Amino acid sequence: MDAATRTQHWALSLAEKCSLAKQYILEALANAPSRVALGWTGGKDSTVLLWLTREVCHEANLPMPQCVYIDDGDVFPEIDFFVRSTTSAWGLDVAIIRNEDLLFRQPRIGEAIDVTALSSTNQLQLQAIGYHDSVFYFEPESFAGSHLTKTVPLLQYLSQHFISHFLVGIRWDEQEQRLGEEFNSLRDNPPHTRVHPILHFRERDIWDLIHGERLPFCELYRQGYRSLGARSTTRPLAAVPAWEQDLEHTSERQGRGQDKEAVMEQLRSLGYM
């Protein structure tokens, strides 16, 4: 998406942003209601997406799509609790998916697993991303780790359920790599459309909506977390609740441990590690 379009969208009022999001959701649902699913992480954005989808289903008298929750083996208990309580409060149908072959071993974070001990599917998936080490380290947020713990079970779910439209709560202003995203984006493995209805929401919009509509949110945000990832690599950004932080001038992704490899390389060159 180009900068001018993004700026136009960001300038909309919150009500206008919601109604645009609902249009995209309705379009997807009207297409093939039984083949739509929604990615729910228990985070603030996907919970807002979930609420908007409930509103659309209610208004148009459509069935709620199934929600997909990925258990990557390193989940905050607070997120687990939030997902369970919201599932029952909102009467949701939630599919909890995980990489069984990996997680039944109950690996510790950082634990080394022989690649040959993994299932042939997992071995093929590692080859597919160019991973040729003989040992796989269980770290949900490394490149290979995230591929096996999150991407692989999701792709399996999408193909097994013949999903045609998958709703995801990403936003342009989350991080730079998201800026090019479109509201509807075609994927070919398996063939389906990724629908990003709240792409144009700012972090502030999310909190305004959550507070304005009294939506539930995970307790971690009150403790200062801004963006939720794997438990072992995610930190709070300040001692005040997320919505009281300087959302406009600090990055919500700062608390996410994504440059571990770069850090390790630099420490090594000074003889540390």
Add this chain to the structure above:
Amino acid sequence: MKQKALVIGLDGVPYSMLSALMQQGAMPYLHNLAKHGAFGAMEVPLPPISSVSWTSFATGKSPCHHGIYGFTDISSTHSLVFPTFLDVRCRTLFDALGTMGKRSVVINLPATYPVRDFPGVLISGFVAPDLARAVHPPAMLPTLQRLGYRVDVDLTRIRSDPELLYEELYDILTTRIHTAELLMNNEPWDLFCLVITGTDRLHHYDFEAWTNSQSRNRSKFISYYNAIDSNIQRICDSFITQQGSDPYLLLFLSDHGFTQLDAEVYCNALLQQHGYLTFLHDSPKMISQLAPATTKAFALDPGRIYVNRSDRFQHGCVSPQDVPALCDRLAQLFLDLQCEGKQVFQAVKRREELYTGPCAQFAPDLVLLPHRGFDPKGALSDVVFKKGHLTGMHTHDDAFWLCAGSAEFDPPQTILDCSGILTSFFMQER
């Protein structure tokens, strides 16, 4: 009247070396300041490593209060974690000044990554892999990018071609000083803090140029310090002129000493040879691959020994009542260690001796204090003693401080005392 303080950190510069450089005439400006002000040696908390020391400077507290014990740490499931600025458990000097309405500009202070809400300008120092997350306020990022600002010398490049070391050091120094001058003149500030880390990199990679007077890089080494001295002079002269008759404080300090490295000591190899440490696999790459059921103790950089206690680690196998006796045996093992007939460690400190604050529970069980020349390592290795490409190592003593300007204070004994000098300077009624 408006009082202002300027702090310049010289990472890894020993008091003994700086005095000698002054005597030799290589650092005339600092020499002159030292003659008119006060100059001395101080200690830093154990372990002597930049992230711990600079956090101690920034908070005025020891590691058992701020919670940073190294560039790496170990989680309750034995995975290796990298403590960040967000993990610092107590308030920094800059936050405290912020509540007094004072604004700080901080450039290249190690262990302040990623940036967070900050009363002033903060440009994080090492380790800071992504500049976008190393700058507060974020609006300052384009300016730094335009200047070609880099957090550190390209260590990977230097490792592949050591000839590039001095070129990289000058390049980084020039941009850093340029950035400092720009912020000094265009930002409002009360405390300005600039850390030069090239000195530490130089010592790690070419300390021999200092210890060996025959080294072919000797004159390059001296010239680099000469360049630092003249750049410091330019910054200080401009600051003192701007201050006019208003009170000012100049504080220079280092975060640890440095000495020649004779041998790297791989503590985990020693523990493995004596049956205290076992791994899940034959050729382990990281300490997180230890076998929790059979490991009694393991080491992290630099010289931090952890007992695999069941009350600390989820899969720990040493029960709390067995810890004291095990620590005795481990201490003896390290004290008995010799290299070519020389004792390697002068002392082994217990957690209880060093750390008593609220974060003591995260501290190592033992900290090794080596004799000069022996650098304890946490990395994995097949042999206990090795000599790699690095030529210098840190010491916990022989760090320096130098103070000039209109402040009255007791000479700091440790780096913890430095933030007190700054806060009392700002609190003085004038």
